[in-house]
Amino acid sequence: IPLIYINIILTFTISLLKILIYHSHLISSLLYLKKIILSLFIITTLTTLNTHSLLTNIIPITILIFTTYKTTINLTLLISISNTYNLNYIHNLNLLQY
Amino acid sequence: FILMLSLTLGTMITITSNHWVTAWAGLEINTLAIIPLISKSHHPRAIEAATKYFLTQATASALMLFSSMTNAWSSGQWDITQLTNPPSCLLLTAAIAIKLGLTPFHFWFPEVLQGSSLTTALLLSTAMKFPPTTILLLTSHSLNPTLLSTMAIMSIALGGWMGLNQTQTRKILAFSSISHLGWMTTIITYNPKLTLLTFYLYSLMTTSIFLSMNSTNTLKLSTLMTSWTKAPMLNTTLMLTLLSLAGLPPLTGFLPKWLIIQELTKQEMTTTATIISMLSLLGLFFYLRLTYCSTITLPPNSSNKMKQWSIKKPVNTLTPTL
Numbered sequence: 130i131p132l133i134y135i136n137i138i139l140t141f142t143i144s145l146l147k148i149l150i151y152h153s154h155l156i157s158s159l160l161y162l163k164k165i166i167l168s169l170f171i172i173t174t175l176t177t178l179n180t181h182s183l184l185t186n187i188i189p190i191t192i193l194i195f196t197t198y199k200t201t202i203n204l205t206l207l208i209s210i211s212n213t214y215n216l217n218y219i220h221n222l223n224l225l226q227y
Numbered sequence: 228f229i230l231m232l233s234l235t236l237g238t239m240i241t242i243t244s245n246h247w248v249t250a251w252a253g254l255e256i257n258t259l260a261i262i263p264l265i266s267k268s269h270h271p272r273a274i275e276a277a278t279k280y281f282l283t284q285a286t287a288s289a290l291m292l293f294s295s296m297t298n299a300w301s302s303g304q305w306d307i308t309q310l311t312n313p314p315s316c317l318l319l320t321a322a323i324a325i326k327l328g329l330t331p332f333h334f335w336f337p338e339v340l341q342g343s344s345l346t347t348a349l350l351l352s353t354a355m356k357f358p359p360t361t362i363l364l365l366t367s368h369s370l371n372p373t374l375l376s377t378m379a380i381m382s383i384a385l386g387g388w389m390g391l392n393q394t395q396t397r398k399i400l401a402f403s404s405i406s407h408l409g410w411m412t413t414i415i416t417y418n419p420k421l422t423l424l425t426f427y428l429y430s431l432m433t434t435s436i437f438l439s440m441n442s443t444n445t446l447k448l449s450t451l452m453t454s455w456t457k458a459p460m461l462n463t464t465l466m467l468t469l470l471s472l473a474g475l476p477p478l479t480g481f482l483p484k485w486l487i488i489q490e491l492t493k494q495e496m497t498t499t500a501t502i503i504s505m506l507s508l509l510g511l512f513f514y515l516r517l518t519y520c521s522t523i524t525l526p527p528n529s530s531n532k533m534k535q536w537s538i539k540k541p542v543n544t545l546t547p548t549l
Contacts, residue, residue, distance in 0.1 A: 134300070141293060148286055158282060165289045172296050180303060188248050188305075192292070195255045199285060202259055206266070206278050213271040 140168045233260040241358035247295035276342025283335045287325035294318035310369040326359040330382035337401035349437035353430040372416040382409030387509025425483035473514035
């Protein structure tokens with residue numbers, strides 16, 4: 130049904146826009162990154178279940194595996210930022226302008 | 228050690244892939260492997276560079292996955308060479324432009340190069356550019372030529388213009404790589420083999436420059452001026468490689484530019500060819516300034532220090548004589 134498809138594409142685009150136009154914290158952009166990949170995961174599961182092909186069932190699982198990699202590295206970077214910086218705001222990323 | 232192995236593994240996975248998920252997986256492995264390399268020195272600049280790099284590359288890979296998924300929805304197959312859905316093609320070009328650092332999305336690149344050490348910057352600008360270019364090559368027959376050529380011309384312009392005011396050598400090299408990538412993407416829809424050629428030659432030249440800079444540890448223009456005391460032979464070869472990066476005729480850097488201009492005139496895009504060659508003059512200015520600073524000027528106190536460095540000299544002497 131195309132309606133579900135449109136809904137998931139809407140989640141993808143809105144979260145993408147939320148990454149690009151962030152409010153104040155960096156953590157929010159990471160959250161919306163996770164949301165993007167979740168929406169992609171749902172699309173893949175829909176496509177693989179509707180086309181009853183047995184080979185493409187691996188795809189959502191592998192996406193989940195690599196997203197776990199990514200989220201771990203996300204969080205370690207966050208920790209290192211909070212160790213070196215005092216705050217978590219985006220205005221603090223000014224060091225590399227010079 | 229392990230990180231370099233995983234880097235090579237990631238590039239191999241993307242290069243030898245005919246399914247979108249394997250390409251995406253390889254790119255993710257590459258980003259994963261390079262981020263600890265960038266943030267190895269626990270300096271806030273390095274960590275900031277790592278976060279910027281991570282954010283941009285993560286969004287780009289998510290966009291790539293999305294384009295592959297819309298393609299799979301509309302055409303029912305996950306082959307890389309069969310991109311039939313036009314909006315997915317557009318999304319893919321945008322995603323790879325973010326990954327490579329082409330013009331509307333180039334903002335992360337100089338800062339990330341500035342924040343990382345010289346060897347990791349070398350890896351970032353040569354090895355990490357290779358898998359997205361292979362993906363572009365694989366899908367080059369179904370890409371949008373107008374979008375690519377506009378991005379390419381703008382990137383050459385921006386690479387030339389923004390490199391003019393820089394004093395940090397890593398940022399200069401970042402803008403030079405942006406302009407070279409622009410040269411590569413002009414020709415990708417017409418003759419993809421030329422993009423491969425330009426990429427190989429560009430990677431050779433930039434590796435030689437980075438390694439020579441690494442041996443003398445020049446991060447600013449002022450340290451370039453005193454580098455002739457450390458190893459004079461290195462300085463002369465550095466000058467030659469810089470000029471070949473600029474694209475002067477007797478050196479090898481001129482070859483890809485000549486061939487690209489030839490291909491563009493065959494496709495009757497002479498205006499773009501003239502615009503590109505005019506804009507490369509901007510780059511020529513700061514390359515000339517670099518050579519002027521490194522070889523022709525003398526510092527006020529000339530001290531001939533003969534220190535022993537670990538220099539990879541054979542790379543530097545071969546590339547100008549190619």
